[in-house]
Amino acid sequence: MPEGDALHRAARRLQVLVGQQVEVETPHPRAAVKQLAPRLDGRRLESVEAIGKNLLLRFEGGYVLRSHLRMKGRWRVFRSGSQIFGVPWLVLRGKEHVGAMFNGAVLELDRGIARRLGPDILADPPNVDAMQARLRGEQQDRAVGDALLDQGLVAGIGNLWKAEALWRARVSPWRPLRDVSDEELGEALREANRLMRGRLDGVPGHAQVYRRKGRPCPRCNTPIRSWPQGDGARMAYWCPECQRGEEPKTA
C-alpha cells in the first residue's frame, strides 16, 4: 500500500534525528493550538516507527506523539540551515537535520499517557496547589530540578523551562525538595507557567541560562554552570551565585 510505504519511508528518513534532543516547533496555526511544542521542545527523540497508518514518535519522559498523514500529509527531512518553504505542521530540529511534516495531518499525544500526567503547567491559571501537593508527596530528598521534569508530578515543563524558571525563582536545581520552601516552589511553578504561556502567545524572549554554560549570568555575571541531572541525565543550567545551595555530586 502506498500509504504504508510512504509512512515507512518517512520513519526511515527520520531516524537521523533519533537519539537527539530536538527543538520542536508547530508553525501551522492548527498545530500550534495543540500546545505540543511546549511539551516536547528540548526532549530527546527516542524512536520513530510506523505502526499501521500512524507514525509514532517517542520522546523522553514517556511522551508518544502520533502522526497520521491522511491523504496529503508528508514528512520531509532537510539539512540544518536549508530554507523550508510552506507552513509545516511540525518541525523537529536536530544538530544536522530538520524533520518537517506538511499538510492535513493528525497530531496528538497519546491519551493513555495523558491520564498519568500531573497537573498541566500550561493551565490558565495553573493549579499551583495541586502541583505542590504532588511534589510534597514525592521523596523529599529528590532534587527539585529533577522532580520538576517528572511528568507524573507536573506535566509539561521541558528542560529549557525548568532551567529558566528555577533561575528566575533563584532556586538551585540541586536543592532537595525538603529544603525548598512552599513559597519558592510556588514561585518556580508560576514562573514556568508564565514563561511557557508567553511562548504560546508569541511573546519574544531568549534563554537566560539554558545552554549558556560558562556565559555570564544576566543578573550577577557569575559564569553559568551545567551538569547532567536525574535518571535521564538531562543537562541542568544554573547560576551558582543567584541559585545557591546544593551542588551536584561530581565525584
Ligand SMILES: [Zn+2]
Ligand atoms: Zn547570577
